[in-house]
Amino acid sequence: MPDHNRLQYLSGLLYWVALALSVLLPIIVLVYAGQGVSDPVSLLARAPMVAAGTPVTTAQAGLVAGVALVSLLPMVAALRGMVRLFGAYREGEVLSRDNADTILRIGRNMLLVAAFTVLVPTLQTLILSWHASQKVLAIGFDTGTLGFLMAAGLLTVIGWAMREAAEVKAENEGFV
Template sequence: MTHSAETFGTTAARHRRSHRIRRLSQLMAAGCLVTSGLLAAAMVLYWALTPTPTLFSHAGIPNAPATEISLSTRAFAFGIAMVPLGTLIWGLLSGRRCFNAFAAGRIFSRDSIQQLKAFATAVAASALLKPLAGAALSVVLSLPQPTGSKTLALSMGSDTLIALIFAGTVAVIAWVMTEALEIADENKQFV
């Protein structure tokens, strides 16, 4: 047996691992909160300050108007863009609650597992909503354009697929944690 194998199951080693999990979980909880705030602020700034030609280019619309779009159009477009982002922010806040539970030592609790599932679901939903919101944005932004210039741009990139794979991975981990919790509960009944 190697030295690391001997110390892996010791109380001291378990305590060190538990301390690292709690410390990293506290950092991750803070990161989820900060990221949520930054994403929301960035979206507000994007729709308030980005020039019209850049907005049209990002939306996949080839011909931007010569004048700036109206404030009401920007506000409506912001609302559309916030649907997938709001879903992701909700997921990050669920992730924060999960990490707070981990930091408090509640790793295999029903609450932490539920929050982990909610995080995975929100990431998947956000990934699926993003291309739909992009299509809606292209229609809303091109609506005031002259006849024949209206655009419907639907785009799905590798980031969507990666987000779906990530969400699926986290969902399976939460499912495995649920099974482990149920097995542990069953074993407690036999003791």
């Protein structure tokens, strides 16, 4: 019983954190995107591989902003899934097919987030270097990204395992 109360309490806290992040992150990215479009040259400070003084057009800044906004979609989807999952846990619904499917969707979205952490900076740097004397294609992959990718894979597998467990639970309840 204490573990159940702890699960409900922690899920209640995480519900609000995930909900707040799902609202705040898009706003933050929109603000940065707007700043980049209004002052395209300021984007060079965020792209150290691109030579200082490289001309950056408003169209390039708009593309960089668009890439950032699109890359945010899987993170927001994952956060909204977490809101659903923590809401269900908060209400005491732990082992269900819906929760398993939600965990699976969160894992898949987090896999996309991990992929975007490699692709987005690469694409943005390439866009910003269009008018440079030398084009830049820099692909970065670090241990943090690898760890995030592994955690996302773990969530995906846990989602599949939870789905199997929920089906067994439902089958066992049919016998009672």
